[in-house]
Amino acid sequence: MSQPTSSHAALLVPEILATIAQHLSRKDFLSAVLVLKSWHANLIPLLWHTLELPQRWRLMMMADHDSSPSGFPDPSIFKTYAHLVRSLSCNYIQYHLHYLVPYCCHLTELGVVDLSMDALPLMRINTGTLTSIKFKRKHELPKTPFKMHEFLQVMNECLFLDHLRLVDFEIEEREDPLGSSISSRDRYRRRTGISHTTPTGGEGEGSARTEEEILASITLFYEIILRLSTLELCKNVIRTPPLDRSQVFYRLRKLSLLECTTMSYRDQLQLVSQCQYLTHLKLQFDRGGGGGGGGGDSEQLDLEELATIELNVTCPHITHLDLSESTLKDQEIAALLEYLPRLTSFRAQRTNVGEKTIQMLTGLQSKVKDQLWELDLVDAREMKSEWIQQLLCSCSGLRQFRATKMNAQEIVNAALSSSSSSSSSSSTSGSWVCLQLLELQVSIIGIEPHSPPQVQFIIYDQLSKLTQLQNLILGGTSMSTWFRKETLELSLQNGFDRLDTLKELRMFNFRL
Numbered sequence: 343m344s345q346p347t348s349s350h351a352a353l354l355v356p357e358i359l360a361t362i363a364q365h366l367s368r369k370d371f372l373s374a375v376l377v378l379k380s381w382h383a384n385l386i387p388l389l390w391h392t393l394e395l396p397q398r399w400r401l402m403m404m405a406d407h408d409s410s411p412s413g414f415p416d417p418s419i420f421k422t423y424a425h426l427v428r429s430l431s432c433n434y435i436q437y438h439l440h441y442l443v444p445y446c447c448h449l450t451e452l453g454v455v456d457l458s459m460d461a462l463p464l465m466r467i468n469t470g471t472l473t474s475i476k477f478k479r480k481h482e483l484p485k486t487p488f489k490m491h492e493f494l495q496v497m498n499e500c501l502f503l504d505h506l507r508l509v510d511f512e513i514e515e516r517e518d519p520l521g522s523s524i525s526s527r528d529r530y531r532r533r534t535g536i537s538h539t540t541p542t543g544g545e546g547e548g549s550a551r552t553e554e555e556i557l558a559s560i561t562l563f564y565e566i567i568l569r570l571s572t573l574e575l576c577k578n579v580i581r582t583p584p585l586d587r588s589q590v591f592y593r594l595r596k597l598s599l600l601e602c603t604t605m606s607y608r609d610q611l612q613l614v615s616q617c618q619y620l621t622h623l624k625l626q627f628d629r630g631g632g633g634g635g636g637g638g639d640s641e642q643l644d645l646e647e648l649a650t651i652e653l654n655v656t657c658p659h660i661t662h663l664d665l666s667e668s669t670l671k672d673q674e675i676a677a678l679l680e681y682l683p684r685l686t687s688f689r690a691q692r693t694n695v696g697e698k699t700i701q702m703l704t705g706l707q708s709k710v711k712d713q714l715w716e717l718d719l720v721d722a723r724e725m726k727s728e729w730i731q732q733l734l735c736s737c738s739g740l741r742q743f744r745a746t747k748m749n750a751q752e753i754v755n756a757a758l759s760s761s762s763s764s765s766s767s768s769s770t771s772g773s774w775v776c777l778q779l780l781e782l783q784v785s786i787i788g789i790e791p792h793s794p795p796q797v798q799f800i801i802y803d804q805l806s807k808l809t810q811l812q813n814l815i816l817g818g819t820s821m822s823t824w825f826r827k828e829t830l831e832l833s834l835q836n837g838f839d840r841l842d843t844l845k846e847l848r849m850f851n852f853r854l
Contacts (some may be wrong), residue, residue, distance in 0.1 A: 387426045395432035395441075421445050431476075436460040443467060456480050457511075459488060462496060469499040478509035490515060491555060494562045506566070507574035513559050514581055514604075516550050560585065567591050574598040574624075583609040584616055591617045598624035598664075607643050615656040622662040629669035643674040653681040664689040672696030672724070683709040686739075687716035695722040700729045704736035715741040720783070727752040730784065731772075740776035744815075749788040750830075754800050779808045783815035789828050795836050802830075802837035811844050815851040 363371045417440075424445030431453035432438050442464050449468040453476035454461050465472070475497065479488075490513060497503065551559075564584050567573055571593050581604035594617040599610050607627060614623060629641060653660070660682050665675060666689050676698040679685065688703070688710075704711050714737050719725055727749035734743065735756070760772025782805075789797060805814070816830060832838050832852065841847075 386423065390423050390426035392429040393427045393431075395430075395438050417441070431455075435464070439463065450474065452476070454478070459493075462493065465496045465500075469496065469501070471502065472500040473502050474505040475500070475503060476507040477511060479511055488515070490551070491559045491562065494559055494566065498562060498566050501569075503566070504570060505572040506570055507576070508579045509576040511579045513563050513579060514556050516556070557585075564589065567594065570594055572596040574600070575602055576600040577602065578604050581605050581609075583612045587612070587616070589616060592619060594620060596620075596622040596624075600624070600626040601628045603628055607641060608647050611648065611651050611653075615651045615653060618656060619659055620657045621659050622664075623657075623660050624664040624666075625668060626666065627668045627670050643670060643677070645674070645677050648677055648681065653678075654683055659684065661685060662687040665693055666691040666718075668693055670694065672698050675699045676702045679703070679710070684713075685710045686713055688714060689716070689718040690722060691718055692721045692723065694724060695719060696724045697729070700732060704732050708736075711737050712739050715739050717742070718744045719746075720744050721746050731756055734774040734776055735772065736775065738775040738777075740779055742781040743776065743779060744781070744783040747785040747787050750786050750797060750801055751788055753786070753804055754797055757800050757804060774804060774807065777807060778810050780810055781813040781815075782808065782811060783813075785829065786816060787829055789830065791828070798830055799837035799840070802840040806840040806843045809843050810846055812846050813849045813851075814841075814844065814847060815849075 362374060366374060420441050424441070425448055427446050428449060429451040430442070430446060430449055431451075433455045435442075435454050435456070436458060439460060444467055446464065447467045448471050449464075450471055451474040452465070452468065452472060455478045457477045457479045461477075465475075494513070497506075560580065560582050563580065568591060570591075573594060573596070575598065577600070579602065583605070597614065597617055597620055599605075599613070602610060605613075610625070610627075614620065614625075627643070661684050663679075663682060663685055664687075665678075668675075668690075670678070670693065672694050675690070675693065675695060679688075679699065679702045690699075702708060703714065703717075717733065717737065717740060719730075722745070725745065727747075730745050730748045731752045734740075756772030758772070786801060805811075830836070830838075830852075
């Protein structure tokens with residue numbers, strides 16, 4: 343049987359039965375069919391729950407040959423079962439409307455790439471059920487008019503909306519007289535210095551949006567946020583923070599601001615400070631993004647402004663921070679951590695985490711070293727083995743730790759010194775204190791081919807003390823750690839059998 347795709351898996355029940363029949367006697371097969379009749383009614387809603395419609399190249403084939411590609415459901419069957427679809431994602435929605443409207447009328451999740459006005463009819467018939475919306479616009483020419491405020495109005499009618507993700511949505515976008523886009527960043531005007539007078543006219547009708555219309559869209563957007571618990575803004579969505587700085591987004595628990603280069607660091611932090619019950623914060627400050635309004639090459643995180651905002655007071659409930667792929671400097675990351683005393687999860691993949699950040703996490707005055715349970719430093723640009731050792735010897739509450747690579751000699755030297763020396767000024771001994779670790783991911787490197795077995799014995803002995811481990815990943819997932827010869831050997835003579843203490847281990851992943 344061919345591998346079914348999610349777009350037509352619901353149509354394959356007869357094919358499934360035919361396959362089963364090949365392995366059963368006629369009597370047993372008839373008995374199976376009788377049983378299937380009792381649960382078939384429950385199977386169909388399950389198979390139709392999630393629907394992913396074909397990608398662009400399949401749509402092009404349909405347009406060229408005027409025939410339905412294999413990824414499309416049969417129209418008659420779709421009309422029968424489309425009301426069962428709860429989660430829908432698709433590209434180029436204009437090609438799918440004849441399938442979707444009015445048949446998909448009970449959606450709870452809607453994701454559209456290459457968003458256009460064609461999505462409005464589908465949104466309107468699902469305003470009573472939608473809880474999650476994920477939209478991404480691609481600004482390609484030729485471009486059709488886009489009525490931003492009308493989109494926001496329909497979105498505002500989704501009374502149960504709880505999760506919103508917008509990518510390149512450009513709420514403050516302007517339309518020129520030809521209907522093509524002028525970004526809210528006004529790149530051309532900034533480059534040439536030419537002033538621009540906004541003409542009047544209706545939105546999306548080949549004329550520019552007035553300042554009043556843009557202001558109305560900004561206000562409506564922040565009204566929508568009031569009912570959300572999760573908000574994700576990626577790239578060019580909005581450049582203006584809430585106009586009313588006393589406004590509080592009480593329901594918002596998770597906020598992601600990713601490469602929002604049209605909004606300055608200061609304005610992004612201002613938005614964060616108005617989410618007083620926030621628990622999860624994800625920031626991807628992109629210093630190299632350029633663009634008007636913020637995030638440019640020269641922008642720095644204003645530490646005085648950060649102190650003024652006082653995130654520890656305005657957002658006292660933040661426990662999860664993700665700065666992955668941010669271009670913040672080490673001292674900026676450390677300064678941000680200082681205002682998040684309740685942090686339990688810190689992710690900083692591909693960041694500039696350095697000595698100051700490590701000190702903030704492990705020092706004597708650290709507020710979080712004993713309460714951190716997740717720490718992800720994979721591919722941190724300046725990470726050193728001694729810092730990884732320092733973290734493992736300081737953060738006693740860790741449950742998940744992920745890094746890229748660690749020199750074996752660092753573990754050996756620390757273990758040997760801890761057996762005889764007194765405590766150092768850094769307050770860390772050579773023994774790992776994170777004995778409750780459930781997941782450890784790190785590539786242990788730097789073991790010379792002819793080094794004595796005692797070296798690997800010491801490392802395996804250290805690992806054997808992590809008796810709660812469920813996932814042990816030696817070698818990591820980064821390509822930079824693959825195909826290394828100077829790493830641990832999985833042999834009894836080097837101490838591999840010492841890992842027999844890991845009774846809870848569910849996954850062991852080893853990459854050379």
